Amino acid sequence: MSLDIQLPPRERLLQAAVELLANSEGAPVSTRKITELAGVTAPTLYHHFGDKEGLFDAVVAVGFEQYVASEMDLEPTGKPLDDVRRMWDQHVRFGIEKPHLYLVMFGKVRPGNRSNRVSEAEALLRGKLDRAAEAGHLNVPPADAVRSILAANIGVTLMLISEPEKERNFELSDMTRDAVITAVSSEAGIADSATPVGASAVVVAAIALNAALESSNPQQLSNTEMKMFLEWLHRISKTT
Amino acid sequence: MSLDIQLPPRERLLQAAVELLANSEGAPVSTRKITELAGVTAPTLYHHFGDKEGLFDAVVAVGFEQYVASEMDLEPTGKPLDDVRRMWDQHVRFGIEKPHLYLVMFGKVRPGNRSNRVSEAEALLRGKLDRAAEAGHLNVPPADAVRSILAANIGVTLMLISEPEKERNFELSDMTRDAVITAVSSEAGIADSATPVGASAVVVAAIALNAALESSNPQQLSNTEMKMFLEWLHRISKTT
DNA sequence: CTAGCACCTATAGCATTGCTATATGAAGGG
C-alpha cells in the first residue's frame, strides 16, 4: 500500500497527496492516508510542510506551474486580446482536467481573504491585458478588466466542474468568454449590441416562438405534429 | 451560554447554527458548539436533521427563501431584461450581506455534483429569461443564457466576498453583469412596441419567424421538412 | 385510570480527524 519507489520522503509525500487527491472524487483527503501511502509517519509531514495546508499548497504550486507553463508555451498571437481568449480556454481546460487541483486552488473562498492563487492568476492575465491596453484595445482600465474576466472565468469553470461530465456544454465557456472580453475591449464597442455576433433574425424569432409555445400550447397542431415542430424549431435555434 | 428563550429544540438548533455561522468568519462551525449554544445534546440534532449537512441545508433554505422573497417583492419592470439585471444585483447583495450563508450555498463545489441551490437559482433566473425570450429579447436559447449569467454572477459574487471589505469595487459587478446580459440579448426585439394588443405571444412570434424565414433560408432543415414546417407555422399564426 | 405506543431527548462513547511533545537515529565537524 506504500509507494515503493525510494525517493526522499518529501517527494513521496507530495506524490501520495497528488495521487489521493486525484482519486478521491472531491472527498476530503486525510493526512493519515497520505502518510500511510507515502510510507511515512505524521511528524515527517509536519516537519517538511508545517501544515496540511502547507502540503496542499506545495501540491497546488506544482499544478499551477504546469498551468502557467502550458500557457507560456503558446507564442503570443500578436493580438493581445486573442491571447486573453486563449488564456481563458487554458484556464477552463485546466479546471476540467484536474478538478481536484482546481478546487483546492479556487474552490475554497473565505470572506475578506483572497487566496494566493487568485492573485497569481490575476497577475498572469494582467500581463496580457496591459499589452492590450498599450495597443489601445481596452476601453476600461486593465485592473478592472482583469477582475471581471477572471471572476467570470472562475465562475464558468466552477459551474462546468459541478456539472455531470456528460452534460457539460462548453458553449457556455465560449459565450461568456466573448461576452466579457468584448465588453472591456474597444475593438467592437459595447454599443453595437444590436447586431450580436452570429445572431440572425431567424434564430431570434425561433427562440421567441419556442419560449412562447412552452407557456401556452395552441390547439392548431396535434400532439405528434407539435412534437416534430418543436424539434425542428430547436434545430433552427442552434446557430453554427 | 445557551439560548434561554424556550423554543422547540428544532428551532433553537436552527437559530444557534445561524448565529454561529454568522459570527465565525468563515471558520468551520462544529456540531458541538451548535448543540451547546442551543442547550441540547447531539442526538437531538441528528434526530431532527439527520446530518450536519442536513442542518446546514435547513439553515440555507431559510436564507434562500429570504433571498427569493426579496426578489419577489420587486414588481416586474415590464422589461424582462431589466428584471434580470435587478436579479443579478440582488444576488450579489445577498452574497455580500450574508457571506457565510452564501458560501454554504454556492461555495462548496464538487465535481459532477451540482448543488440544489444552483439549480434553484437557475430556475429563478430562468423564469425571467423565458419572458425575455418570448418578447424576442434573446438571441440565444434561454437555457444557455441562464447558465452564462448565473456562472458569471456567482463568480463575481465569490470574488467580491473574497476581497477585503475596504477594497471591494462594485463596478466589477455592474460591468460584468452588463457584459453577459448584453451578449445574450438582442435589443432589436421582434415583438417590441409593434405588438398588436390582444394577440398572443405565440402568434406574434410565429408571424415574426415566418417573416424572418422568408428572407433567409436556414440549412438546418431539408426542403420537405421546411415545407411542412412553414405550413404548421401558418396554422399557428391563424388566430382562432 | 392505566397500558401501550410514538415521539423526542439524554448518557456515554466510538472512530477519525489534524497536530504535537518527546525520543531516537544518522551524518558531519571539532
Add this chain to the structure above:
DNA sequence: CCCTTCATATAGCAATGCTATAGGTGCTAG
C-alpha cells in the same frame, strides 16, 4: 570521540461528526 543538527518514529492529545442504547413525555385506546 563527543556534540550538534537534521530527519524520522513512538505515542498520544483534543476536537470532530456521528450513533447504540436507554430514558422520559405525552397522547390515545381500552
